[in-house]
Amino acid sequence: MAIILILLALSVPAVTSKGSHSLCLHSTYIKGKTLFPEFSSTLMLDDIVVGQLNSETWTYVPRGNTTNEDDVIDPQHIRMISKYMYDDFEERWIVLDGGNLTDSLKVQQKMILCELLDNDKPGQMITRSSSKGFTTDEMSYLDGKFTYSGTSYKFTYSGASYITQQELKPRLELPLWRHEHLYYPACIKTLRKYFKKRQNQVKKIVKPRVKLIQKANSDSGGFRVSCLATGFYPRHINLTLFRDGQPVSDHEITGGDLLSNGDGTYQMRKSLEISADKHKYSCSATHLSLDNKLHVTLEFDHGEPFKSVIPSVLIVLALLLVFGTGAVIYKYRRRRAASSKSDYSAASSSHSLWMLATYIKGQTPFPEFSYVGMLDDITVMYYNGETRTFIPRGNTTTEDDMFESKIILIISDDIHGQFMDRWGIAKKNLNETDRVIALQKLVVCELRDDGEPGQMITRDGVSGSTTDELRYVDKNFTYQGHLDVSTQLLNFHLEIGMRRHESFYQPLCIKTLKGYLEKRRNQINRKVKPRVRLIQKANSDSGGFRVSCLATGFYPRHINLTLFRDGQPVSDHEITGGDLLPNGDGTYQMRKSLEISADKHKYSCSATHLSLDNKLDVTLEFDPGEPFKSVILPVLIVLALLLVFGIGAVIYKYKRRRAASSKGDYSSASTSEGSIDSKSTHKAEEEVTQMSEALSK
Template sequence: MQPPHFLLFFFLPFLLPGIWAGPKELQVFQLLQTCLFTNYSSTEVFAVALLGDVAIYVIDPADWSIHYHWPWAHQAASEGDMAKMKSHLKLSIRNMIQYVHEMAHKMQVDYPLVIQIHGGCELHPNGTSRGFIDVGEGGRDLIAFNMEKKQWEPQQQSLLADWVNESLNSKKAITGLLEHILSISCPSHVLSLCSYGKATLERQVPPVATVFARMPSPAQLLLVCRVTGFYPRPISVAWLRDGQEVPPGPELNTSAILPNADLTYQLRSVLAVAPQDGHSYACRVRHRSLGSRSLLIPWENRSSAPTITISIIVLFLAAAAYAVAIWWWKHSTSPPAAGATLRHGLDVKKDAVTAHTAPSSSCCTCSCTLSTSTMQPPRLFHCLLLLVPGTWADLEGSCKLHIFHTFDFRNTTFVDVSIWAALEDIIFVTREKGTLNTLYLYPWVYPALPAPEWENLNNLFHIYLHNLALSLSEDARQLQTPYPFVFQCVTGCNLYRNGSYSSFYHLAYNAHNFISFNMDKARWERQQESELAVQVEKQFSIFVGFAETLQHLLNVTCIDHMRKFIEHGKATLERQVPPVATVFARTPSPAQLLLVCRVTGFYPRPINVAWLRDGQEVPPGPELNTSAILPNADLTYQLRSVLAVAPQDGHSYACRVRHRSLGSRSLLIPWDRSKAALGVGITIAVLLAVAATFAGAIWLYRRRVPDDDGCH
């Protein structure tokens, strides 16, 4: 007997008895399934069922059991049907895995292999229905089932699509059963779900609408109608001009309906008008939750006149202020007097230093815009990356591929996502805010991987970011976590010279360790005792497929991709800049001398700086203080090592610097004891001179102050 085909296991839940009244509106049931075939012996299966935009149940990747998101979804089937469905489901998944391996063997398809299936049915209010099922491979459409012709049809011109199409069409009995499931069983199951889940599926949340204006230029006014917080998704938003609906045209731009973090929706409608066209405008919103009513938010056109006037006044004031500043500068910049030459020179030097260090300051404060024209790493990310304690602790002979992403939850409807990837300390990939489009920051990055691989990674990461943000937002909502809050994640892998590797995944909440994934024990472990940490750990632990996929991505994909990036980016990664070292002294008191060794301008980051006393290295102790390695604005590094000594201890001192750019050589910068004695003498002389000057000033002041009776 021919075993059940692998596609049929999706639709076994639909074989449920019951006659229900037809739905009031279009209902779409979808089953989304992904199979990751890592190799011949490893397969992961993920599946989720949706009715509209409501998740109904999922298939557990660990044991292929069904987990229901709602109690009523479980009630939609009897116990006997559930038992039969579970037994057939596992058998069908096994047959599916066997079939795909057979296909891969005959067609010589390379592993890893990804199969995606999208199936379900549409049920219309008039009782008619339409079934569908599509199969994809590697992110591309492979074959689809034509319900009218009752046969499979290839969706791409390839030997693989032709072979699968011919193989499935040869199984006439299975094709007939599939048609029955899509046209009869699936609509029946939809009616069952609609009946039991009526309260959830018919949930209604009214929209909140606001109207405001933007003025890109004095000749144009943009009226913005922002509608948010509504459910279900269908909505009608229109602009009215003098009570008449504005027809579609170039001046009207309405966004797509986008999801909020609280499972509601939002959109914007923008109308471009002339500031003084004499018309009245209003935004009209119609939604199921409003019944027969409509929201009508007017915009008074006359309010734009003061805005234009204010804008013009501000521009004139800015121009006038600029002109006055130029005039003052030209008339006040005269040749300095002889006594002022030194002061002016110091000011100029100070300005030069400030101008040189400005990029470093700005990168840590306000420079968060990605420059796609220069294709250089965003400096904000670079500074943040290098200032995280312990992130770049030197692992001798190791290579590191780390991914950083931050979720800034401002409120229930907005989350700001930032993400970048670093190879060693070089940020080479990031994602544009808003669109999350991938930006390749060096010319060698994109050629390092095949284009389909980049496409798969981008799709996978987009889904991951969306689901992670949704999960964290839902957990925070359930525990009534106050906004705003921030989640930070760092994950990646380290590759060592001996061929071994390590990987990790750490999640932080408001800059505190929150939860981590233990790669050795393959489990999630919370790093703090809080209700939110317990909830997130519980949710993450339920999704066994997430943990297994994470292990594969970090232990296999990450290492493989790191090797390819290292090969293609060799010139960038092996860049070497030698250090510049100087030694000088500070005298906080006559009894103590601080020797300072400043080393700067070196790359890569690992460096060794030590103090030598009479040729012997000074061991760590309270008298030795070496700073952390900090970044410069030109993507090099710096540090300082300070040694506290007695001014007249009779020893000789030198600072030794070892760096990869120096090869087997070392920098040795000695400290001259005579300079220290001279420095101490100068310090004492300066202190005595200041004291004498102060005493003389007091004496002169007292001589010039008249007595109480007016006599000198």
């Protein structure tokens, strides 16, 4: 298989410059009856295979390495990229070919290549797609310029259609940004790492063995002169046939293809058909291993029936070696996985990692695209789609090693692209108004209390209403939603979704979840006891009463709150409330209420929480109700005002009387007093008489 994959990779015309180095990922997809796997992917440094993907197990297998290369490339990256390639191949086959199997083979290929020039400066990056041996699309990125050539289709649930130039331009903006900020830097970085590890292999120089031979051609009755150079490395060579000292023109030459040998070296053959003539033929080769040109003279060869068997034998041996090594590695890894199935000490309850993405269209101060990441109920990260930046939240230590930012950026851009496509479809059914339209996506993965992955949910919504939901749990994949597509196309997309969840999304989510649990252990494991009250207050609307059990200030959020009537739990259909609400300090509250009339039942409430050793039971407190409480304050204010004004009036009258009594001359005090007493007594008698008459009436 290794030999065949190399041949497939080398069938792509050389795109790198002499003296430069390249990293190339080459994938092939075959539909039809064939001995080869449906999907294969090979990673090559120049012309050395450095790794292959086993499409049956979706595992990356290094090739030809003499040292550990775990720090060079993450196998998860190769697997993710290969998965996307495979899904793209499948979608093209179903949409363009109708998913029909015929006797002919359907072959699609994709090549991704980046180049490092001989001055250690990044060169070009090329992404090329082909079908049935013909290039269909090619994207090239060099010196900040992005070019595209080919025939483009847009794939939707309803089929494929050509993309107009107007539609093509915005669709190239996202690939351009990805190439510039993600693919290109990552490819060059990986290329440099591989070159450092494999430079002894890459820089090796092996001289060619060159022969010029002539043999009879039974078909034409003439002869064939062939110049053969073999066993050389690196692959760049210049091979020239001469006739009477002059180069033979290219249109007369056959062959000239570069082929690989089984030992990592290469060969090239150029041939010329001749009749019986007296010309003199020679051949020259120019190669990095040679100081000067190598000239050879003509030799006669009766044919190579025996030698033609050797490459076939070598291919069979290579295939046996590849499959045998793959089987050993696969069994070894399965044993290791079984022995270390769970090295994670699970928490006392399940935990989850949430990602809520929002895409907003309309006049709003918020960014068009953003999302938040949450560990359980703690916000751990925020992503701003306008600046494409991640902002950690609530961390006390660095979390740069939590996840590969390039992978998260790729996923973020994919979600953003999905939103843009969904908006393009949704706006056709919406009136152009000033109202804000919000598209949302929720992705949740769960880690059970036994340390095993739980369910994973992907949910889409429009303006607060759920439209689609994908649920993956225990290798079972279910879909709920409304897609107006054929059953075949729906099953195809569900199969792709299941594979992505099983091999990439869930493992990545669980890995990140475990990492955050390790980093945020103190925050997640903190426990705050709830404050619980059971109160009864008048309900002005119904004329009865409302009994409410309130628990507040607790963490974590999981709590069991139960209302009892005469010692028996109140049924749920009688209860209102029960929603979990956040407080401003990072804790939570929950309230459950029951409408009652004036009765003689006894009510109680119990709370169960991780912070409590036992159930917390509380008894009823009476609350006179808001209507009565609202009167108390105004009454108190009125009484206070009356008291202030009353005291002021008494003091005022008292001062006036004292001022009046001190106006006269103190020398005639006795006479005046007698006169005053006489008049006062008479006046008092008159007032008493009047009051008596009034009472008698």
